[in-house]
Amino acid sequence: MASNLTNEVVYAKLKENFGDKIGELTVPFDLLTIEVTSNDAHSIIDWLKKDDTLQISYLTLMGAVHYPEDKGRELAIVYHLHSLVNNFRIRLKAFISIDYPTIASITDIHVAANWLERETYDFFGVIFTGHPNLKRILNEDSMDYFPMRKEYQLEDATREDKDDRFFGRE
Amino acid sequence: MSKEINENLEDYALDRSSHETIDGDIATLNLGPTHPATHGIFENVLTVDGEKILDAVQTVGYIHRAFEKLAERRPYNQINTITDRLNYCSSPINNIGWAITMEKLAGITVPKRVDYMRVIIMELARINDHLICNSVVGVDTGALTGFTYLFQQREAIYELFEEVCGARLTTNMCRIGGFERDFSEAFNQKLDAFLVNFPKVFKEFDDLLSRNRIFMDRTIGSGPISAERALEYSFSGPNLRAAGVDYDVRVMNPYCSYEDFDFIVPVGSQGDTYDRFQVRQEEIRQSLSIIKQALAKMPEGPFHADVPEFYLPPKQDVYEKMEALIYHFKIVMGETNVPVGEIYTSVEGGNGELGFYLISDGGRTPYRLQFRRPCFLYYQAYPEMIKGQTISDAVLTLSSMNVIAGELDA
Numbered sequence: 022m023a024s025n026l027t028n029e030v031v032y033a034k035l036k037e038n039f040g041d042k043i044g045e046l047t048v049p050f051d052l053l054t055i056e057v058t059s060n061d062a063h064s065i066i067d068w069l070k071k072d073d074t075l076q077i078s079y080l081t082l083m084g085a086v087h088y089p090e091d092k093g094r095e096l097a098i099v100y101h102l103h104s105l106v107n108n109f110r111i112r113l114k115a116f117i118s119i120d121y122p123t124i125a126s127i128t129d130i131h132v133a134a135n136w137l138e139r140e141t142y143d144f145f146g147v148i149f150t151g152h153p154n155l156k157r158i159l160n161e162d163s164m165d166y167f168p169m170r171k172e173y174q175l176e177d178a179t180r181e182d183k184d185d186r187f188f189g190r191e
Numbered sequence: 192m193s194k195e196i197n198e199n200l201e202d203y204a205l206d207r208s209s210h211e212t213i214d215g216d217i218a219t220l221n222l223g224p225t226h227p228a229t230h231g232i233f234e235n236v237l238t239v240d241g242e243k244i245l246d247a248v249q250t251v252g253y254i255h256r257a258f259e260k261l262a263e264r265r266p267y268n269q270i271n272t273i274t275d276r277l278n279y280c281s282s283p284i285n286n287i288g289w290a291i292t293m294e295k296l297a298g299i300t301v302p303k304r305v306d307y308m309r310v311i312i313m314e315l316a317r318i319n320d321h322l323i324c325n326s327v328v329g330v331d332t333g334a335l336t337g338f339t340y341l342f343q344q345r346e347a348i349y350e351l352f353e354e355v356c357g358a359r360l361t362t363n364m365c366r367i368g369g370f371e372r373d374f375s376e377a378f379n380q381k382l383d384a385f386l387v388n389f390p391k392v393f394k395e396f397d398d399l400l401s402r403n404r405i406f407m408d409r410t411i412g413s414g415p416i417s418a419e420r421a422l423e424y425s426f427s428g429p430n431l432r433a434a435g436v437d438y439d440v441r442v443m444n445p446y447c448s449y450e451d452f453d454f455i456v457p458v459g460s461q462g463d464t465y466d467r468f469q470v471r472q473e474e475i476r477q478s479l480s481i482i483k484q485a486l487a488k489m490p491e492g493p494f495h496a497d498v499p500e501f502y503l504p505p506k507q508d509v510y511e512k513m514e515a516l517i518y519h520f521k522i523v524m525g526e527t528n529v530p531v532g533e534i535y536t537s538v539e540g541g542n543g544e545l546g547f548y549l550i551s552d553g554g555r556t557p558y559r560l561q562f563r564r565p566c567f568l569y570y571q572a573y574p575e576m577i578k579g580q581t582i583s584d585a586v587l588t589l590s591s592m593n594v595i596a597g598e599l600d601a
Binding site for chain 1: 260264296425532
């Protein structure tokens, strides 16, 4: 199943339809990665699914990454999408602030996003607006923090024997 | 607990008046979390009218072990042991998937022999995974015999794993760069014996169930899903193929030289329990064929790449050679330099596309590691698949979907 889509073609099509809502073209390890604005992630994913040539309609994975240093855009919501027809993969990233961690749910486009969004809420505290049943999924309901955020150390934070300074790193 | 259940039911806004009932009674039934019929810790709150299921609400997370958080504190070579515990019916595939991810990130090319060895191991693991699933489907229809027939062959596969890595279930088999050791003479002998003995037993198992009238009556039409719905739910692996979509990572995005082998990707048409069973049966035959091809074409050469930064030196060298000692120390202490990068790789696991989304910031541990766990995605469809079916079908559907608690809950 040879793919006739190239990163440039897909990027140009996206740019044509969404203009400056689309970030730069990057291709880390052969996977087209595009940053999109958080307000438009929903419509872009919807468009990718409905476009007749692209047909990027399979949600492979979605989740979040926490970058505490990056003020104002601490949380990255990462979508991995796949066109099974064209065998083409794409990664979309939307950055949101941790003070107002809200993004539109894509459960109306991809049913499979339901649990993935619940998981992302569970671990990162991202609120997906429009999600039918946004509550914790793997952790217990009474938990009052979001454990995958970087401020929650897995080990005792006062422990010094594994400090990077002792290994010649800052 | 009962409060939670009621909330769940309210969430799903079950309209009780719309269902025609036999005697006007709708009951709530807890299937699990620990129930002998569910093969793992799955909690399902069923709303039933007699035997008929009107609605179901799953609760997951009973064996959540925070793998993604753990991975952020572990050096790269120690993450292998975490992957074992995802889908523990075919842990070598998880191990190798992780090794491939790291090799891609670090730009390591492994020798052809390693690829072929990995293919043999992965296909053995796939056979094992499918055998467990299919024989348990048999058990859930009341046919225990097939399960006991196959037990001995599964034991043979576990013994093969034992020959390679010393472990049986949580194998921790693969290393970044290759294997810990080459296939031994005992492994080759046992594999040859397996390739002779297994097809006979497998045929017996197939004869017992495949065209068995009772088995067919029980499984055809049980827990069906259409191709469209399966795709919307991001199904992958045998469950998606049973619904009629020929998506197989081994063919679409070949890894480990899978492009060198001829095999068929079987598909079903109804997406029901019988199709899932048959797809797995055929995949077992295809896996056997791949193993035979790999054995026939097995290239000579080293069993690991020459990457001292990632691949532990032989223990004897650590005592005698300075360089080996340094590399040993660096690997064990997690002091290997790893490139900065962001990578997604996937392999065809026992029950679907097993993916690794890894972000490295150049530090000792992953900055973020997310697993694509196929179970987690397709288990969402379970209520939809069992609505209108009977309780016994619900059990059958669960086992034929091959939902593995370890993978589901990470």
